[in-house]
Amino acid sequence: MKSYPLDLSALAYPMMRTRKTQSNFHFSAELADTVDPDILKQSLVETLARYPVFKTRVAPSFFWHVFKENDAPLLVKENELPPLLPFKKADTNRYPFRLAYKGREIVLEVFHAVTDGNVGALFMTDLLTRYAEIKKGMQTSLLPERNLVWEDAFLRYGKKKKLRDVSLKRYNGESVYALGKQGKYRPYPELLCQEIPLHELKAAAKRFDVTVTEFVAACYVLAALEKEPLPLKKPLCLFIPVDLRRFFPTDTMQNFVCFERIYLKKGESDLSFSHVLGVVKGQFAAKITKENMQEHLDDVVRCFTLPVLKYLPLFVKQPCFKLAKALMNKVRQTAILSNVGAFCLPEIATSVVKNVRFFLNVGKNAPINLAISTYNDICNVTVTNGLEGDEIPARFFKLLKTLTQNN
DSSP states (O other): OOEEEOOGGGTHHHHHOOSSOOOEEEEEEEESSOOOHHHHHHHHHHHHTTOGGGSEEEEEOSSSEEEEEOOSOOOEEEOOSOTTOOOOHHHHTTOSEEEEEETTEEEEEEETTTOOHHHHHHHHHHHHHHHHHHHTTOSSOOOOOOOOBOOOHHHHHOOOOOGGGSOHHHHHOOOOOOGGGGSOEEEEEEEEEEEEEHHHHHHHHHHTTSOHHHHHHHHHHHHHHTTSOSSOSSOEEEEEEEEGGGTSOOOBSSOOEEEEEEEEOTTOOOOOHHHHHHHHHHHHHHHSSHHHHHHHHHHHHHHHTOHHHHTSOHHHHHHHHHHHHHHTOSOOOSEEEEEEEEOOOOHHHHTTEEEEEEEOOOOSSSOEEEEEEEETTEEEEEEEEEESOOHHHHHHHHHHHHHHHOO
């Protein structure tokens, strides 16, 4: 049975998995009619042929976890599970994704070790398109050729770097404002969404001379800090996934994302929207550049190819990793914000698929995360809420609605 290496950025994900947590992300599609499970399964079979990285299982080897080809039967079940649980063999047959349905909804959850949200969105797009084609009697698919390849783009674009030049502070971060300390955790996260006409959101962002992502980020910062005493005793940090394909061309089907931190600094006392938006915009412009992303690439390559780490057996490496994680345990980001862009389905599918949404997972230290995606000129701004209270999501959605309608 063939095996393939995980990309460098994905090597930590299997070691981070526990009985209660796994780094998954969630797609939800709303159809015009009740889901046909037979058509859905046929669509999955055909879509997997285009994405062989999904037709695998993540398995331990001597040094690292690897992909192994998976020929187990595909499971497409009626959805009876809460969102974003760690995968179990009974639900996935060890595939690194879970596909389910209920009523008019299709749910796809993907393990981050396999790929990032950008490729996950392509997979979901092709799956839904093929579903619509089969439903309308098309034997041959008109899906565009993706030309996706097995490639660790981190190794392709990362440059050699001395260990002393790796910025550990960049990755360890600093202790920041923690939303989780404000209330109790839910047993399972709730998935919330606000639909906003794309033209309204773009007009609001243009009015403030910022991007949609920067606009949404500033709204979230203000909602999270509305009741926090000033000046801030700790910085607030938004963790932003950056698709490196923007800067380094590749057709990899594996992960190719780095993360950047956007801070509102300790001691900040001005929470006016214009000021917060200016801080957010300035840091996006300064940090999300090709030069800075090259630094991230070089650091990832250097850290994960160190001989002492590379050749340490996995049965030693994994407990050491968990111990280091426990010793360094602190809140490094207040929340995660990801924008996966638009789900571009062809015309044949738009009458079948009414909406598609994207949700991030949450954890103890970042219990309220948000994502942005677009379908059919509707922007879906979603919140995954792991806390019992809804105050922060409610304030966030209210502010977002107010500012987008006041154009």
